[in-house]
Amino acid sequence: MPTEAAATPQLAHHFPSLEAQEHAARMGMWLFLATEILLFTVLFTAYAVYRFLFPTGFEDASKFAHVALGATNTVVLITSSLTVALAIYYARQGESKKTVALLAVTIAFGAAFLVLKGFEYHDHFVEGQLPGRYYHFEGLSGPGVSMYFTLYFLMTGLHGLHVVVGMGVLTWVAVRAARGDFSRSYSTPVELGGLYWHLVDLIWIFLFPLFYLL
Amino acid sequence: MAATSHAHKEFGPAQYLAVWVGLLVLTALTVAVWKMHFSLGTRVTLALTIATFKAGLVALFFMHLWEHGGVTRLVMATSLLFLVLLIGLVLADNATRFQYANPPYSEPWSQVPYQQMAPPMQDQPPPLEAAPPQRRP
Amino acid sequence: MTYNSPNYLNAEKGLRSWFLTLDHKRIAVMYLVLVVAAFALGGFFAMLIRLELLTPGPTIMDAMTYNRMFTLHGVIMIFLFMIPAIPSIFGNFLLPLMLGAEDVAFPRINLFTVYLYLIGAAIAVWGMIQGGTDTGWTFYTPYSTTTVTTVAPVLLGAFILGMGSVLTGLNFIVTIHTLRAPGLTWMRLPLFVWAMYATSVIQVLATPVLGMTLLLVAVEKAFGFGIFDPARGGDPILFQHLFWFYSHPAVYIMVLPAMAVVSEVVQAFARKNIFGYKAVAFSSLGIAFVGFFVWGHHLFTSGQSTFASGIFGVLSMFVGIFTAIKVFNWTATLYKGAIHVAAPFVYFLGFLYFLMFGGLTGIALSTVSLDVHWQDTYFVVAHFHFIMVGATIMAFLAGLHYWWPKMFGRMYSERWALAAAVLVILGFNATFIPQFLLGNMGMPRRYYSYPEQFWSLNVASTAGASLLAFGFLIVLAYLVVSLVNGRVAGPNPWGSRGYEWNTPSPPSVLNFPETPTITRSAHDYQDALEGEVTHAH
Numbered sequence: 001m002p003t004e005a006a007a008t009p010q011l012a013h014h015f016p017s018l019e020a021q022e023h024a025a026r027m028g029m030w031l032f033l034a035t036e037i038l039l040f041t042v043l044f045t046a047y048a049v050y051r052f053l054f055p056t057g058f059e060d061a062s063k064f065a066h067v068a069l070g071a072t073n074t075v076v077l078i079t080s081s082l083t084v085a086l087a088i089y090y091a092r093q094g095e096s097k098k099t100v101a102l103l104a105v106t107i108a109f110g111a112a113f114l115v116l117k118g119f120e121y122h123d124h125f126v127e128g129q130l131p132g133r134y135y136h137f138e139g140l141s142g143p144g145v146s147m148y149f150t151l152y153f154l155m156t157g158l159h160g161l162h163v164v165v166g167m168g169v170l171t172w173v174a175v176r177a178a179r180g181d182f183s184r185s186y187s188t189p190v191e192l193g194g195l196y197w198h199l200v201d202l203i204w205i206f207l208f209p210l211f212y213l214l
Numbered sequence: 215m216a217a218t219s220h221a222h223k224e225f226g227p228a229q230y231l232a233v234w235v236g237l238l239v240l241t242a243l244t245v246a247v248w249k250m251h252f253s254l255g256t257r258v259t260l261a262l263t264i265a266t267f268k269a270g271l272v273a274l275f276f277m278h279l280w281e282h283g284g285v286t287r288l289v290m291a292t293s294l295l296f297l298v299l300l301i302g303l304v305l306a307d308n309a310t311r312f313q314y315a316n317p318p319y320s321e322p323w324s325q326v327p328y329q330q331m332a333p334p335m336q337d338q339p340p341p342l343e344a345a346p347p348q349r350r351p
Numbered sequence: 352m353t354y355n356s357p358n359y360l361n362a363e364k365g366l367r368s369w370f371l372t373l374d375h376k377r378i379a380v381m382y383l384v385l386v387v388a389a390f391a392l393g394g395f396f397a398m399l400i401r402l403e404l405l406t407p408g409p410t411i412m413d414a415m416t417y418n419r420m421f422t423l424h425g426v427i428m429i430f431l432f433m434i435p436a437i438p439s440i441f442g443n444f445l446l447p448l449m450l451g452a453e454d455v456a457f458p459r460i461n462l463f464t465v466y467l468y469l470i471g472a473a474i475a476v477w478g479m480i481q482g483g484t485d486t487g488w489t490f491y492t493p494y495s496t497t498t499v500t501t502v503a504p505v506l507l508g509a510f511i512l513g514m515g516s517v518l519t520g521l522n523f524i525v526t527i528h529t530l531r532a533p534g535l536t537w538m539r540l541p542l543f544v545w546a547m548y549a550t551s552v553i554q555v556l557a558t559p560v561l562g563m564t565l566l567l568v569a570v571e572k573a574f575g576f577g578i579f580d581p582a583r584g585g586d587p588i589l590f591q592h593l594f595w596f597y598s599h600p601a602v603y604i605m606v607l608p609a610m611a612v613v614s615e616v617v618q619a620f621a622r623k624n625i626f627g628y629k630a631v632a633f634s635s636l637g638i639a640f641v642g643f644f645v646w647g648h649h650l651f652t653s654g655q656s657t658f659a660s661g662i663f664g665v666l667s668m669f670v671g672i673f674t675a676i677k678v679f680n681w682t683a684t685l686y687k688g689a690i691h692v693a694a695p696f697v698y699f700l701g702f703l704y705f706l707m708f709g710g711l712t713g714i715a716l717s718t719v720s721l722d723v724h725w726q727d728t729y730f731v732v733a734h735f736h737f738i739m740v741g742a743t744i745m746a747f748l749a750g751l752h753y754w755w756p757k758m759f760g761r762m763y764s765e766r767w768a769l770a771a772a773v774l775v776i777l778g779f780n781a782t783f784i785p786q787f788l789l790g791n792m793g794m795p796r797r798y799y800s801y802p803e804q805f806w807s808l809n810v811a812s813t814a815g816a817s818l819l820a821f822g823f824l825i826v827l828a829y830l831v832v833s834l835v836n837g838r839v840a841g842p843n844p845w846g847s848r849g850y851e852w853n854t855p856s857p858p859s860v861l862n863f864p865e866t867p868t869i870t871r872s873a874h875d876y877q878d879a880l881e882g883e884v885t886h887a888h
Contacts, residue, residue, distance in 0.1 A: 027286065151578075
């Protein structure tokens with residue numbers, strides 16, 4: 001037991017093998033992602049209900065969404081997903097330098113996403129296209145219109161928060177990779193951080209059509 | 215030792231790039247569909263179908279569901295099942311409700327006969343600026 | 352096997368070794384202390400409520416104080432006692448022992464949940480006392496978003512408690528999947544583990560929905576975004592949907608662990624294999640699954656469509672099928688068993704009674720036309736106190752007495768335990784049977800005052816509650832005394848066959864000196880070889 005532990009310092013005492021530990025960590029991460037999906041499910045349900053109740057209001061309000069910015073952001077996030085997937089691949093190959101570089105690119109994409117989102121938010125703020133009682137946009141009124149912006153800000157806001165958290169997680173993973181913590185036999189944290197980032201992408205893939213294209 | 219933990223078949227950069235191209239094409243497609251001004255039902259169906267395909271690509275390849283399978287797929291499938299369950303049953307309620315139990319001025323499709331039968335509650339929608347909620351007489 | 356490591360209680364000394372421990376057994380003991388404290392606090396507010404209802408009109412408090420009291424009682428009992436009680440105490444203590452593992456899969460996350468519990472509890476209780484929250488534990492909009500009292504801290508506290516609950520469930524699922532000892536196949540798993548698995552699935556899938564919903568209420572109250580406000584197109588009934596999507600399955604987070612405990616207890620005290628192992632195991636998953644399809648039966652009178660009410664009403668009755676499967680199997684296990692009457696067994700009988708009575712009134716309540724009459728009356732109050740409180744407390748006490756010698760190495764006083772068990776069961780009935788009658792007569796819940804014709808039954812209920820409280824105090828007293836004075840229990844005082852009894856009492860730090868290989872089912876009382884089962888006397 002002590003010799004085995006010395007050979008694989010990452011192995012916790014209660015797991016029989018590193019492989020079992022990796023399996024457990026991955027399953028734990030997936031269960032966590034399931035809780036994230038259900039967290040967003042509440043908002044998706046609210047969206048479905050109000051979209052159903054106020055089809056005209058939502059259709060009119062969505063004309064004020066910035067499709068070009070939204071589409072650009074979609075491309076940004078999809079590309080960042082690619083770089084994360086590649087980072088995981090190279091981590092498994094033991095090529096830490098490439099991993100660090102790809103993670104840095106991913107974090108930069110995340111920052112770009114937030115900047116573009118910031119421009120959008122700024123425009124909506126200036127126009128008064130705001131949630132609930134703060135809504136004072138002159139160009140459009142009617143039932144359900146302010147609800148569109150309530151949901152828009154809640155859902156993209158929560159998603160943006162996840163982007164920030166994801167950037168934090170990836171930074172931590174990148175620092176560890178640069179420190180040389182990972183090797184061909186152990187790269188679980190890269191994979192788990194990547195999974196989280198992919199989930200953020202996954203949610204945006206649905207937010208984009210719901211708020212910009214319907 | 216190093217090889218055993220990843221003995222299963224794994225995708226490489228070429229496959230990831232192909233998935234990425236696929237995602238870009240689908241993004242372009244969904245924007246193109248939006249520009250064509252279909253009817254509401256068609257737009258919703260197409261946009262959500264395309265989004266589901268994109269999500270499937272991300273989940274299966276980027277998130278390794280294709281390779282790992284087993285419990286992870288079960289977890290994903292279960293959470294999606296409950297997503298559909300919550301949205302579905304809540305919508306089923308809103309769609310079949312007595313008109314005045316839905317929020318005022320809402321116009322779900324099934325309520326049209328009710329709206330024709332019932333007198334209008336108020337001429338104008340309530341003001342949207344900051345006003346305290348008012349009780350109707 | 353020789354055990355050369357010290358037992359978990361003596362392994363390290365000092366408070367620091369407790370606060371920073373990663374040992375699942377010590378974490379379980381910390382939860383035991385915290386959860387019992389929460390139960391005492393919630394019980395205290397319950398007694399205040401019963402005192403107020405001793406006479407018609409104001410007795411010891413005004414209406415507003417009363418509203419705060421039932422909110423405190425509800426929030427504390429549900430979020431701080433019922434939901435964490437059995438999973439966090441017995442689940443933490445027993446899962447690794449039953450699986451032949453050294454610990455749960457993520458020990459640090461396990462410790463983290465204790466602190467989430469502490470922080471969440473502190474924020475919620477402080478918020479309720481300081482802010483005087485008067486919404487009830489259900490936080491229904493639009494009242495919760497327009498009341499003048501402070502609601503946000505309670506919502507935040509419940510959110511944090513929910514995070515702890517999610518992480519506990521996540522930890523258990525991964526543990527059961529990855530840390531089973533060699534030879535421990537799914538069909539050999541103890542039934543306790545099966546039911547904990549089902550519970551954990553609900554915790555992981557449902558709790559995030561509650562968390563997000565409570566955050567939405569907080570946002571609505573703080574900023575007026577209008578998401579549940581009809582004046583801005585919001586739908587208050589949507590809140591009820593989202594809330595009960597968690598809170599109905601939460602009932603099964605409370606009662607499935609109770610079923611987990613009694614499935615073990617019934618075999619140990621009937622000295623017989625469970626009747627229908629697979630049926631009992633899979634009906635746990637069945638309850639967990641069907642439990643997600645029934646939340647709408649809380650909304651029969653709130654404006655939900657009659658169509659949806661009909662669907663939810665019928666689906667609700669399916670829960671009765673899975674519960675009945677279990678009840679029949681437990682009863683069949685007793686048949687021709689060598690029954691050993693001890694406190695855990697008495698609590699098992701109490702459990703069966705409360706589950707049956709509560710369950711059958713539940714089927715009646717899921718009938719839409721009957722529910723319209725009973726909705727928001729004391730009938731509902733009595734119903735859910737029978738099924739989720741009565742059944743869960745019976746199982747909690749059964750488990751506490753059954754595993755007490757394993758956890759602390761000492762036997763409690765059987766004579767006192769039997770007396771207290773009778774007192775608790777009688778007290779519970781005396782408290783809530785009058786409430787069934789009151790509800791059927793039309794007395795609404797959540798009012799501090801009532802007309803005079805309800806007086807006598809309310810006096811009976813308060814008297815019963817006093818009896819119940821007295822019973823709990825006796826239990827607490829003799830259990831604490833037994834820690835010092837109790838007879839040393841030995842590894843297996845009940846002659847149980849469960850894997851957890853293959854360890855010394857209290858178990859050693861690392862549970863097993865080497866990973867055990869499992870060669871038999873956890874429930875093989877009849878298949879055991881001659882002389883293998885030691886009978887308790």
